[in-house]
Amino acid sequence: MKYYLRFFICAVVAVIVVACAPTFYEKTYEFNKALAEGNFESASIMMQQSEKKMSSGRLEFLYYVNAGMVASLMNDFEKSNKDFQKADIFIEDHKKNVFEEGGALLLNPNLTTYPGEDHEKLMVNYFKALNYLEMRQYNEALVECKRMNIRLNQLSDKYKSDKKYKRDAFINVMMGIVYEAFNDPNNAFIAYRNALDIYQNDYAKLFKMPVPAQLKYDLIRTARKTGLHNEADKYAAEFGMDFQEDDSYAHLTLLWNNGMSPVKAEWGVNFAIVQGRNGYVTFVNKELGLSFPFYCGNDKPTVSWIKAVFPKYVERKNFYKNARLVGADNIAYKFSHAQDINAISFKVLEERMLVEFSKTLLRVAMKQSIAAKVSQENEGWGAALSILGSATESADTRSWQSMPRDISYTRIPLEEGQTSVDIILTNDKGVEETKTIPLPQFAKGENVVLPFYSLASYSAQQY
Template identity: 75%
Template sequence: MNYRIYLCTVLVFIVYACAPTFYEKTYEFNKALAEGNYDQAAVMMEASDKMATGRLEFLYYVNSGMVASLQEKFDHSNQMFQKADIFIEDHKKSVLEEGGALLLNPNLSTYGGEDHEKLMVNYFKALNYLELKKYNEAIVECKRMNLALNRLSEKYSSEKKYKRDAFIHVMMGIIYEANKDPNNAFIAYRNALEIYQNDYARLFKMKVPEQLKYDIVRTAQETGLWDDAKKYASEFGIELQKEDDYASLVLLWNNGMSPVKAEWGLNFAIIEGSNGWVTFVNKEYGLSFPYYAGNDQLSVTWIRAVFPKYVERKSFYTKATLSDGSSQYAFSFAQDINAISFKVLEERMLLEFSKTLLRVALKQSVAARVSQENEGWGTALSILGSATESADTRSWQSLPKDILYTRVPLKEGQKTIDIELTNIKGGKEKRTLELPQFRKGEKLVLPYYTLASFDAAAHNF
């Protein structure tokens, strides 16, 4: 191998490697969303359309889809989400990209999306169809959600991993109900209940949403499953009631903004072994990774490796209630995207450690070989190799931090409903939501967004 060529290549990428985190690069876009300036965010996405054919293709599509939906351009939004969906189906890792990511910098690979990010694509597509009252298309998204959940379950065998999503099942139930299919809705709600009681309780310390309890009992009644209705009503402490509301509304409150990725670093001592083996050791965290260096005598006794981490963005609003003038309806906490994000990254940290240390070790091995020809160049390359270390901090940052929902009865001819928001300082804001026209027996499903969040840059990266 021509090590001078390798050195030149590393020098070319030093600027790239020392670049700010992805959140810092997209700070103004995030700020526009948090402040509700959706038109400004849309202009920023249009100006970055080159992303659509690069390593950020997935993020370009999902961010464009989110912004279009927030602007109530639902058809255009779904065109973008559909492209993201196709990307997920077709994306295959490039050998050349993966090689560059391993040898130089992980940001040289195309970002494929985290597991939970891929599931959210179908969620937002379904929301758009429900806004447009295209229930058949929303049902198709239901089926795609189910396929995506099956792929996720097949991907992992450990019960300690995030491999089932309770909220996606809740969403499937909501869609089935909107399409007047209480039987499949009941099945979806029952599946969600089991996952909340097991996976979510264990992994995220989450309780079963109160609204889900009523949804299970109600759909069991509507399907004629009286034994199930009585069983769940008794288990939840709910009285069986026959509902004769003119219509109903499900409001999905998408609150805050998801965490962002930053970097953190660890120092590893290099312990020489026998037969060409060395070991990278960090005593503080009890980490030990062996590496075969062969005849390459590393010129350093320690290295610093950097890894991705999530940083939470605190939401400005902490509570909300709906009011129709005579009754108030609380929201039920249904999805903690913040906690899921941390969990997904935690699950693969051992792999992140291994890949990062392998990349660092390869750089140091090359530096050791160069030192055999020119000690000065070898030392410079060793230092440069450490300086160019960077973690992959890309993520879908326009996702909400969490999702809550509630169901309220609607009166014939009702045109508005009030929502009262409580912020982190205890202050209250009252807003009036306009309702679309609806018919008797219709089940409206609408999203509501409050993306106001505190700046992640305020945290110590």
Template identity: 35%
Template sequence: MGGLHFIMINIRTHIFRASSVIGLMLFLLGCSTYNQSIAPYYKSVSTANYAQAEKDLDKNSLIQKPRNKLLYLMEKGRISHLRGEYENSNKYFNEADQLLDQGLTSASDEAVGVLLNSMSQRYKGEDFEKFMIHYYKALNYLYLHKTEDAIVEARRITLQANTQGDKFNNKDSRYSNDAFSLMLQGMLYESNNDVNNAFISYRNAAEIYLKSPDKTYYGTPMPLGLQQDVIRTAQLNGFTTEADQFETTFGINYQPTKPSEGGDLIFFWENGLAPVKTQVDLFFSLIRNSDGNLFFTDAAGGLVIPFDYNGDRSKVNTKSVESLRAAFPKYVAQTPYYSSASIISNNTQIPFVKAEDINELAFKTLQQRMLKEMGKVLSRLAVKKIAEYSVRAAAESNGKTNGLLEGLGYGLQLYSLLSEKADTRNWQTLPAYISYARIPLQKGDNQVSIKLTNAQGAIETKTINVQGTGKLQFYNYATLR
């Protein structure tokens, strides 16, 4: 009987060692980030091989999973846009819009987040990504000569802003509106000769900047063009008092110019690629204060996060819950190949002005919600640890070892190790920055050149022909590397 007992212990030991080795292998294999998992697609985009990029996307098993459908649709819409397939692009973006309207949160999805990790939940999109859907949809409609549909998209920017405002009760300092989207909205209204709504949109965009002491919004200074657009459209509407007030506020003396015979071209330059998410591991301990409340603290003691535990807190043995390894997402910026650019039209050089800094938006919005994210992750880990040690304690009761419970305890430990993973997903083919220039056109044929300069000072030039029709037109150009 003693020999049998020894054999059983030996078997359990070998099983545990084997499962630990297997678990470590699975853990290392499962640690690849989203960016690493779609690397071929990402590389094809950065080299402007959009046909291959679409093939890479369609055969990637990760992005094909139902939980990643929103990401798939946004990427498909982006690639179709880059290929000039504007109708097809909006088919995907409209489907993405429908998913967002229906809502991507459910009780079962929340349970997945509690039991596994947020990477296993349905991707719900970053707030700034939702605004960017409207940007590309509006451009697609304009290129398809569907002006009314583009105007509908302009109105939806306001609805998106209202949704964000409701989310944060309009009192939160977090990202709840998008100054660039409101600028775009004003441009779209202006292209439809609706100067009243154009003024309202430009004014709303300017007021977002003015709320900041340095007149910047997420890394973007207020463009001079926006200041001039506010005053110009105020004057066109006969709002002389408002025009004078904004001149004083902006500290400029605006002198209206004669409209160009050929109209104007709004040229958007989309440079670089959005930052990617990687995983960073932090270690926390569970502590109890004098009131009996539970908290997590990091090794340096700089972070103290409450543990909202639904069970009996008095029975939680903080000593048994050893140091917790928590995985969190972290953005890493991608350095664009081109460092600057300018426009040359009709022998005049026009500088680009930054309108949207997606890098800054990504970093700041993640930072704003990080404490909440940490609380969710740590609570999930602590609950798993408490369950693990409860089972292992039960296995050693009455001076005897219950092999089944002991194995279950180690299984919970292994499960906790394997399931811990940060959500490293994001819409990665968005540009890092969007800059714009407003170009006056002559009637008829115009040659417009974009002069690109890289970090080594080398210059490349691309020229397009634009027909000056007397109306406001749009063009976007992407350098995604």
């Protein structure tokens, strides 16, 4: 048997251990469970235990974003931003490795370094900005705003179709919030106006998501602060509302990070192999209306059908459904839903499924063609290799799983000397829970920005 065939068989046998492994979510289930239950100390210990294994290999990006999340949840904002900065550097420096890409094409996609999804890369800057706001480092938070803007421009340049996720409304909202904390209403207004455009023209179509009510108030308020009274009047008429800035001592913007993002699993599709002419075969699935032709030369697959495996997202349903924020005035302020990470995740994967189909079926075709070549020398080896080739098929189920599922926000007035606010959470059974959020010391006219996390969610394994 030729050397390259022996090598391929050895490689296939070696990688079958990887292919038969559980999904990434199943591997990290205890970590996810600790986060959902609010046991951040246990999650931190797990991150420490996995540092050597994950921090410099194919999971480097996922290690640092998860480590950054855990550190932030434990109020260690400096460590959190060090970890997020390493993830940020990875994003900037990462280049595809030709040997990894070759191994992924020939054997298994999990052999590549995970680069991060488009929306995951954007969220790195969001959490860095939150950490800086917690530390009242407004200049640094502003830098993250500018980095968000660069990433948004890169995303827009990457995709031309209006049917793709290429603009992020919430990131523009976050930029506006940071600019307001920096006492720059002019740039805040521009960011909010950009967000409005994206909600109305992108999010409405892609995610069936309306413009957040809070954003409407933010637009009118910052327009008036900037002296753009005609703009303010226009939006007030368009939204059927108006907002006159009150003379409260200070204000709080609270970003409610709720639930946990979806996780990736596998799903299989059976394809009939239709033999064609001139060395071509076609993989066909009539139910899904899929047809992919491949050139195999004289080494056409000897089997009549194959099963290909692809990634899919599985949502984790929220434990908490609603919330309202109560300040010193005892008025309950509703939250406005501003970001649906669950929907964006599904959309991002859907947009590249044609590429996933093509890459996966090309890999399957190559495995079966090599098995056919081996069969010409040894029928038994060829049959075994065909079976092994199918057995090593596995989807890439890696993702950033510690992100929230939804982000909502609201803005309320603060009184001088106020030390806390109450958030009232309503779970899926209609039961209310009240949690007190301590406030830092603040000055007159300050715009305080804080995050609140409620990561309780149902396991993806229950659906």
